[in-house]
Amino acid sequence: MPVFAANLSMLYTEVDFMDRFRLAREAGFCGVEYLFPYDWPEEDLKRALEENGLTQVLFNLPPGNWSAGERGIACLPDRVQEFRAGVDQAIRYARVLNCRQVNCLAGIRPDTLEESLAWQTLVDNVNYAAGRLEDEGITLCLEAINSRVDIPGFFLDTSARVMQLIEAVDAGNVKLQYDIYHMQIMEGDLIRTVECLLPWIGHIQFADNPGRHEPGTGEINFWNVFAALDRLGYGGWVSAEYRPSGATGDSLGWFRQGA
Ligand SMILES: O=C(O)C(=O)[C@@H](O)CO
Numbered sequence: 001m002p003v004f005a006a007n008l009s010m011l012y013t014e015v016d017f018m019d020r021f022r023l024a025r026e027a028g029f030c031g032v033e034y035l036f037p038y039d040w041p042e043e044d045l046k047r048a049l050e051e052n053g054l055t056q057v058l059f060n061l062p063p064g065n066w067s068a069g070e071r072g073i074a075c076l077p078d079r080v081q082e083f084r085a086g087v088d089q090a091i092r093y094a095r096v097l098n099c100r101q102v103n104c105l106a107g108i109r110p111d112t113l114e115e116s117l118a119w120q121t122l123v124d125n126v127n128y129a130a131g132r133l134e135d136e137g138i139t140l141c142l143e144a145i146n147s148r149v150d151i152p153g154f155f156l157d158t159s160a161r162v163m164q165l166i167e168a169v170d171a172g173n174v175k176l177q178y179d180i181y182h183m184q185i186m187e188g189d190l191i192r193t194v195e196c197l198l199p200w201i202g203h204i205q206f207a208d209n210p211g212r213h214e215p216g217t218g219e220i221n222f223w224n225v226f227a228a229l230d231r232l233g234y235g236g237w238v239s240a241e242y243r244p245s246g247a248t249g250d251s252l253g254w255f256r257q258g259a
């Protein structure tokens, strides 16, 4: 079975954020990720990881104004300074948390922004971030997110589009973050896609579809998908990024079965 991590922004929301680390460890996870670390002091997060023997697998670059609906600023030409400051902030946290991967959210392209300008801004920003992160030994992940259900207008919404960006940037530390849930909605053909794109995949996340709940609640055959990851020799993390359909503990049958 792959090595699984728990996404603490979606799992264990029954308890306060800082208590989720312990619950993840008690369930048997050895790695965690969450959307953003920036609301907590680095040292507090580091302590939570160390006390529970957990690896910080991933977090996102600052996304702009999340509560106002922004989902990344990397494609927005009037936000380049803010993007760069966000890279600095992410590096500060990644150093303390010993986190080897950060994810860049491309953002939602406003109708008033020309597609070509959004694309060039994204290429330039990813180039900049990749250079800064390479110096730190950190991989920059680029996630394709479905624009049909969860984030209409999200600028990078297919694996092909991310691959186009990876080619345009041509940096060794830029990888595709393949989210099985989003790609089931946009593309399907999960196992064949992973097989084709394996060398460029840095991180995998999952939830079942529809509903974005745990494996077994929807249409994806996770047992076959996880077996394929093993057969293909995928060596990265596979993160449970789903909203449990009930209590988190009750949603972990897939994990207990595979562990
Ligand atoms: O929504 C997702 O999927 C994620 O991976 C989050 O990090 C936000 O993009």
Ligand SMILES: [Mg+2]
Pocket: 143, 179, 205, 241
């Ligand atoms: Mg995801």
